[in-house]
Amino acid sequence: MRTVLSRPDFRLLFGGLLASMTAESILLLALAVWVKDLTGSDGHAGATIFAILAPRMLAPLVGWFVDRCPGRPLFVITNLATALLLTPLFAVRDAGDMWILYAVAASYGLSNLTIGTVLSRLVRELVPPDLLGEANGALQTARQGLRLIGPLAGAGLYLALGGWLLVVVGIVGFLLAAVVVGTPRTLPGPSELPAGPRESPAATATARLRWPEELIAGLRHLAGEPALRRALLGYGLGSLVMGFTETLIFAYVDRGLGRDPAFVSVLFTTQGIGGLVGGLFSAAVLRRVGELGTLALGVALFGPAALLLAYPNLWLGLVAVLMAGLSLPLSMVGLHTLIQRRTPAELLGRVAAAAEAVVRxxxxxxxxxxxxxxxxxxxxxxxxxxxxxTLLAGNHLWRGRHLSPPSGPATRPRIPTQRSGPGVADHDVVASGGRLPEATTS
Incomplete structure (x- = not known):
């Protein structure tokens, strides 16, 4: 992790993301607690998370858009827009204003999808292929580490001062992320980045005529690449039931432990400890068992965690959420690194967004x-x-781990920064898993 953080361009991107991830960690759970407090309903609290995830159905359109926009400006604009989208929350007073909360949650979900898709592309552009696992591990370590303080801080701010202070913290976080990443010289320009094959004006014009096909280009790539296909099938199966826990955790705290809804923040903070450990070791696990093996371990760990939560006991619950926290960064690092290494650069936005949609x-x-x-x-x-x-899904992924064998200790291949001809550079071969990318239109 020290190696990738020694790169100035990645370090500045990482700093900007810390600001936005801090706002996200404070807001996400607090919005659901806010809804639970206004309505007294576990179902309404879970529906807040649903509102955040529902816009991911627009992933093909978002990916198509991201592939056609410069990465850094789009990242900055999206963070500024997210800060603006939070301002209607200042008008929430009682249960009659629930529609504002849901509308903001849905808008936030769309901006969050855009930021995640742009991030996948920026990491691929800034980091050599052998350090992708380390870069993704660093991001997941930071994200999970923030769970140690974010949920408790969000719940504490809400209980002490109400929802308006949460909104202020969120707005400041996203504005700060935009300023840090938008500062001149933070990220290299397009001419400095290794890119995919250039297209002729005629090819670009043809692509514009076939834009409906371009929207599903990411899905086509996911379906045609064996390792990605198995990853999305296995993780999608696990996700089909993992979402139940977003609502079940409120019932577990309320009916099982007999505690106030804000106690959910304690469980999320405990989960952050497991997530921090998982993030720190994810790059090492990736080198030992490969991308699919890492994803398999992450999904499978969620199984015993859920089984422990079937018995309402505080100590067992803490162990369970620790295991659930450990599973998340392993899953994310395995999946994101697999996508970045097996996808041509000109398709990465659409593939990352399509994968997000298939999983979410x-x-x-x-x-x-x-x-x-x-x-x-x-x-x-x-x-x-x-x-x-989830145990069944993890087993399916583990049996296919030979499709993405471990790469061993990181090396530093010599990657050309300029192209002397129409061929594909070494960067694209390594990043696509050692194979030449298929010809695509973008």
Whole structure:
């Protein structure tokens, strides 16, 4: 991790992301707690998370847009827009203003998808292929580490001073991210970056005529690449039930432990400890078992965590959320690194967004269903079902780990910065897993 953070361009991107991730960690859970406090409903609290994830259905359009915009300006503009989108929350007073909360949550979900898609592209542009796992591990370590303070800070600010202070913190965080990353000279310009093959004006004009096909180019790549196809199938299966826990955790705290909704922040903070450990070791795990193996371990760890939550006991619950926290960075680092290494540069925005949609669509459905299921079924039985399905999904991923074998200790291949002809540079071959990228239009 020290190696990748020694790169000035990545370090500045990392600093900007710390500001936006801090705002995100404080806001995400606090919005759900705010809804629970206004309505007294576990279902409405879970529906807030659903509203945040629902815009991910627009992922193909977002990816198509990201692939056609300069990365740094788009990152800056999206963070500024996110800060602006939070301002209607100042008008929320009671349960009659719930529509404002849901509208802001949906808008925030769309901007969050855009930021994540741009980030995947920026990391690929700034970091050599052998350091992608380390870069993704550093980002996940920071994200999970913020769970140690973010949820508790968000819940504490809400209980002490109300929702308006949360909004101020969120706005400041996203504005700061835009300023840091938007500062001149923070990231290299397009002429300095290794890029995919250039297209002729005629090819570009043809691509514009076929824009509907371009929207699904990311999905086509995911379906045609064996390792990515297995990753999305296995992780998608796990996500189909993992989303239940977004609502179940409120029922677990309320009905099982008999505590106030704000106690969820304690569990999220504990989860952050596991996430911090997972982020720190994710690059080492990646080198040992490969991208699919790392993803498999992450998904499978969620199984016993869910099974432990089927029995309402505080100490078992803390162990469970620690395991759930450990699983998340392993899953994310494995999936993101696999996508970055197996995707041509000119397709990365669409593939990253399409992967997000494929994974998050079943999760979004399960969150929506969870808001209903928690009112109809014993939440403990649902936790058991979640545990069994995620163990099955992890096994499916583990059996395919040979499709992305470990790369061993990181080396520093010589990557040309200029192209002397129409061929594909070494950077593209390494980044696509040692294969020449298929010809695509962009």
């Amino acid at each position: 669509f079943p999760q979004t459905v399960s969150i929506g269903m969870g808001a209903l299921i928690v009112a109809l079924l014993d939440y403990r039985l649902v936790f058991v079902a979640v545990g069994l399905v």
